[in-house]
Amino acid sequence: MILLGGVFSAASLAMRGIALGQGEAVRPVLSGRGQAWKIVEDRATPDGALTLHSSTGETIKLSRFLESYEAPAGVPYCGLSFPRLALAEADLLADTLLRGEDDPDEMAVRDAAPSVDSHFESEQVGRIVWTSFIGTPQADDVMPLTPAGNTRNWHVDRIAPELHAGAPLVAHRREGLLGGDLPIIVKQFQTGPGRYWEVMVFAETDTTEIHQVPSWQRVTLVSNGKVERVVYGTSYPPFGPFRPDPDESQFNAALLRCVFFWRKTQIGQMQIHLPRADWSDIATHGFVKELIVRRGGTGARYGVVDRDYAGPEYDGFQDIFTASLYANLVWGRFDQAKAILIDQFEHFVTPDGLVAMRGPEVGQTGLTLSLLALYARLSGDLAVLQRYQLKIGAMAQVLVALHDKALGLPDADPAHGLIAGWSESDACLFPDPSIWWKPYFSNSGLAARGLEDGAILWRALAPGETALSEDWLKRAKQLRARVNEALSSSIQHDQSPPYVPILPGVSESFRKSLLTHRYSEQQWAHRVYAELLQSGVLTPDLENQLINSMRAHGATVMGVVGNLAPPSAESRDMLGFISYGYALALLRQDRIREFILFLYAHRYHIHTRGSWTASEVAGLRGELALFCLPAQMTLPILLREALVHEDENGTxxxxxxxxxxxxxxxxxxxxxxxxxxxxxxxxxxxxxxxxxxxxxxxxxxxxxxxxxxxxxxxxxxxxxxxxxxxxxxxxxxxxxxxxxxxxxxxxxxxxxxxxxxxx
CATH class of the missing domain: 2.60.420 (Maltose phosphorylase, domain 3)
Structure with missing residues (x-):
């Protein structure tokens, strides 16, 4: 309901100690949470805050934090030629940014390459151009936004023709989120000194729509702190007298609902205060994005908009579950963690312990067991796990059966005692998936971790079945020892630093293998490396050797795990998801400068600027990238661990x-x-x-x-x-x-x- 009476005025605000500054304006009175609210908007600077003042004295200040899409200052790529850094085995960008003994310089990392989604053709073949999106937990889909702020139904250039697709004005925009973490996207396009268009877009939260995302838009022309023109919009353009544009009061009332709705979703979670609010905001915004992406707020979905990756055939992808469960647990979002767990085990885990996904991933199966134990330890909720006890037991027995098969190999076989299977579900997309049915070190590493943690959980779920839990613990110990032994004997010491392979008994590096074979058994080396490090089963010496090998022999890009492909002078891509296992190992080994480089690089080169949409894979040339939910969960996980980290021994x-x-x-x-x-x-x-x-x-x-x-x-x-x-x-x-x-x-x-x- 919109209140028509003037509860507030400039004079009444002043009496309450709220002084209006230059460029601030008092807006119509609104109602919400049983109070009357006045919006005061600061237009003195483009970064001015929008502040909500209640009749009872409550104040909610919503900052405008915007980042620029301007080209990096100075010489890009730290002065290196792109072909040189792309083809080099060593991570030359990391080497440069980590020179000296101080922490890497945040702004130098930011400017080391163009930001993701900053340089692409306006009509990229095979995909509509979108760089951010809005939505609500109620809906089963999202609404994509173009760089100019168009939805699929309501176009900004109808109001401001200069904001057309491909315009330099749009390419050089500033973009961000109102309030720092709310899904209220703000874009600014400077047309001259002190003069700019601002587009604000968000989704209606008071809706029961599940197949549509009702939207609100505001397009404002500001000149020297004064509003010259403003147009408000809803989901669709006006249709004569039948569907007029909304007015200011209607827009502001929707804005108020949106703020209250999203702030409520953060109640009960861990809170962090950092010297720079944008760092805490980017973490909390990850959970906002998750609620928008998941169908109904909890249903699994990998990506959005494009058939790849928004199609339901991706929903059972195990990385969606593991990344989200981990992030929600360590931030204390137990209700959401429980809902995610129920969704996974109701819809995607089958009675035989497999997942309803084309290719179950062995390592992620082990990680699932470990995270279920973490759920029990942090939340204390055993009831929901007891509901799925048979499926949990069956999942562990899948690893047991694979381990038995590995133990049946001859002692002289390099793969003896190491679990063979797919590490990546995409193996099933190729003519001969058996190429990737291999004893990758990560399979056994995460299986060891999963069986060890799963055994502890099983004691709580089935205290009478000690034989089963003891067998899992025994196998976990065997696997841990075998991985360390096999990895140590597989290291190629004729290289400097020594090269650590992803498989036992191989002589080819992953780079040579990818160049040599059309279908390489080392196609997803990045996953193997990251998962093995996440397992934490290697001795400190081997873990450090592996990290050194990755950085020196082509497996990292600007300190982040690379999306490993045949070397090319045209590209060298970073991996937005999975890669957090590498960062966790850096933290565990007190390689803090490298860990901080990972944080900076992931933020500035995996996420879009300001609106913080995370990419599955991101190039270094500003290419258009595809969003995936597990990538969005990376910074929440790592910021939590950077601040509060439990050692694996629990001491x-x-x-x-x-x-x-x-x-x-x-x-x-x-x-x-x-x-x-x-x-x-x-x-x-x-x-x-x-x-x-x-x-x-x-x-x-x-x-x-x-x-x-x-x-x-x-x-x-x-x-x-x-x-x-x-x-x-x-x-x-x-x-x-x-x-x-x-x-x-x-x-x-x-x-x-x-x-x-x-x-």
Whole structure:
């Protein structure tokens, strides 16, 4: 309902201490959540906020955070020629960006290549041109948006002809999200000094439509802080007197509904505060995108719009389930995690333990078991897992049967004891899928992890079936040992650094194999490497050798796992999904500078600018890329682990392990609230004093703090920890190199002060 009366005025706002600045305007009064609301919009700068003020004093400030599609400043590709970096075995971009001892420079990473979706033909063959989308959890589809902000039904250039497809004005736009993370897309197109068109687009949230996405549009011409023209739109263009354009009050009321709806979906999840709000926003926006993409908010879907990847034949793809379940669990979104789990096991897991997908992936089957155990550990909900106990048991027995087959091979066979099977479901699209029925190291690595974690889960689900859980644990131990043994004996030490293959007993590198064979058994080497590292079953020495090999021998691009293909002077692509397993290993091995490079590169070269649509695969030339949901889940997973990370032995909780030095040293500090862990929900704050003399830390737990907490002290080189005091006894606080090791004992909270000295 739209209130017609003037509850607010400029004078009444001033009386409440809300002063209107230059370019701000008071909008009509609206109702929502039982209150009257006034919208105040700042037009003094293009980045001015839109603020909601309620009659009871509540204020919601929605910033405009926009990123530019302008070409990178300076020489692209860090001064390297594109053919050289594309053909080189070594990751030359990573080598350049990691020079020196400091963290990689964020802006240098951003400008190292054109942004995704920034350079393409306006009519790319085989695909409509869209770079972002809007939608609601209610709908089973989304509405794509063109670079100019057109929906499929309502075109911006009807209002502003200069915003036509292919116009330089459109190519050089600024784009972002209102409020930083809300699915309210804002695009700005500068027409001259102080003059620009702004397009705002979002989906109606108060709808029962499941087959359509009702939309709202606003096109505004702003000149020197003043609105010269504004046009409002809904799903369709006006049709004479029968379907007029909406007015300002109708648009603002829909905007208010949208804000309230999406903010409600974030209640109960872990909250993070970082020195730069855009970093926390890009993580929380990942969950917004997920609710839009999934049918009805929970039904599995890989991509959107294009038949590849929005077709239902993709819905059973295991990576959709594993990436989403992982991300939602570690952010404390247990209701969504449960809904995803139910959807997967009701619709896609069959009684024999396989998935309704063309080619079940062995590694992802093991990862599924591990994540089910994580679900039980973090949520405490065994009931939903007991509902699917038979299917869970059958899934584990698939790995057992494959392991038995591997054990039946002769001892002299390099594949003895290693699980053979497809690592990638796409193997089934080729004439002879048996080419890829191979003992990839990742199959056994994630199977070992899945059987080990699955055995612990099984003890809780079926305490009387100890023989089964003991067998799984025994097999997990065998697989872990065999993977380490086989990998170690397969390393090619005649190369520098030594080359680590994806299969036992092979002499060809994946690059040579891809160049030599039409159908190469090493076609999806990127998946094998990333999954093996995610399993965490390798010894630290082997894990580091594998990381070194990947970076030196063609498997990474700008510090992110590459989408590995035959070498070409024309392309070298980055992998948006799956690759987070590589980043987790970097964190585990304290290769933090490389981990931070991964964060920066993934954000700026896998995601579109501002509206943050993640790509399955992204080129380095600004090509049009395809969205996939697992890629969107990568940064939420990694930011959580960078801030709050549990070691695999369950003995140590790492805090701030993977954050940039600039974040630690920021006066605004770092804060995490209600991060779910095996010890219950944990919260902590880290903030430096304004004079740089000390860091203040607070840590609290829902139950009791873990036995050991390790706080990473990634400080500037000019600051060295000198001493530490706090509410804990001195022996419980130990400075150890660039970390503070805390042994809190049986307490639920502690305040700690770290005194610093200058060098």
């Amino acid at each position: 140590t909780l790492h805090l701030a392990r993977g954050v940039p030095r600039s974040w630690v040293w920021s006066e605004s500090g770092i804060a995490v609230s209600d991060a779910p862990t095996r010890w219950g929900k944990i919260s902590f704050t880290l903030r430096r004093r304004s004079d740089g003399s000390r860091l203040d830390m607070w840590v609290t737990a829902e139950r009791a703090l873990p036995d050991t907490i390790r706080l990473a002290l990634r400080l500037p080189k000019s600051r060295i920890p000198r001493s530490v005091t706090g509410s804990l006894p001195p022996h419980a606080l130990v400075l150890s190199g660039a970390a503070l090791v805390i042994h809190p004992g049986d307490v639920r909270d502690s305040r700690i002060e770290i005194i610093l000295k200058s060098t």
